[in-house]
Amino acid sequence: MNYPNYISELLEVTYDMWKKGWDEYNGGNVSYRLKKEEILRLKDDLQATNYPIMDKEQTEIQVMEIPHNMVGEYLLITASGSHFRYLHHQPEIDTGIIKLTKRGYQLIAGFKDGKRPTSEIFMHILAHAARLQQDSEQRVVIHNHATNIVLYSLLHQVTSRSLTFDLWSVLTESIVVFPDGIAVLPWEVPGTQTIGELTAKELVDHRLVVWAKHGVLSTGRDYQDCFGLIETADKAAHIALELQRISGKELSKNNILTKENLQAVCKVLHVTGKYL
Helix, strand or coil: CCHHHHHHHHHHHHHHHHCCCCCCCCCEEEEECCCCCHHHCCHHCCCCCCCCCCCCCCCCEEEECHHHCCCCEEEEECCCCCCCHHHCCCHHEEEEEECCCCCEEEEEECCCCCEEEEECEEEHHHHHHHHHHHCCCEEEEEEEHHHHHHHHHHHCCHHHHHHHHHHHHHCCCHHCCCCEEEEEEEECCCCCCHHHHHHHHHHCCCCEEEEEEECEEEEEECCHHHHHHHCCCCHHHHHHHHHHHHHCCCCHHCCCHHHHHHHHHHHHCCCCCCCC
């Protein structure tokens, strides 16, 4: 099936995340903010696919007051209850395209069997709104349950500063990939407007946010940008966990990168480490 790139790339990234073990059962959710030209080509791009397009204007489904900079935007978003192991076989069922209104959204296409957007819709809308204020090219929000990051937040009382330094200190590339650090939210009930609002506050100056004892979300200009942020952080968390297990010592007692090492990397590669 010849789907437009923004759908086919979503199918790839959701399956890749499932293969990583980050999206068990119906865990995880993804959204993509369509470009103006993609909106204009919507009917033509989907005409030869199984993706249903609404033939008349749909009733507004109220969610919350939508941030001003997101009203009128179109989001491709995964469905509540979708399984990333199988989503690439039935995107017309497990994803949909919505148009944001002042108080919610209208269904434009997809969700063939009557499914609705992920229960984390609050977070997705608010995350896009927050990052758009920082980067006009912001397009993608990904949430999953990256195993090592979740485990790290269960074993340690992490803060934004402590987690960032721990992950920077064990993998040289970390400070280059996320020099803005990783925000950490204390545990919150998922799927609420509250967790969406708290996340949006952190996204003012971070692209990665860890939900302690739950998962992680990333924001970026494309799917691979978001995937790479989580992949790098999760690998660093794995190295940190293994280093502590093998050495039997707390992380700071091992042969990790020093603050001076990190500053040297930043100087040569022209990045600014948030907490340095």
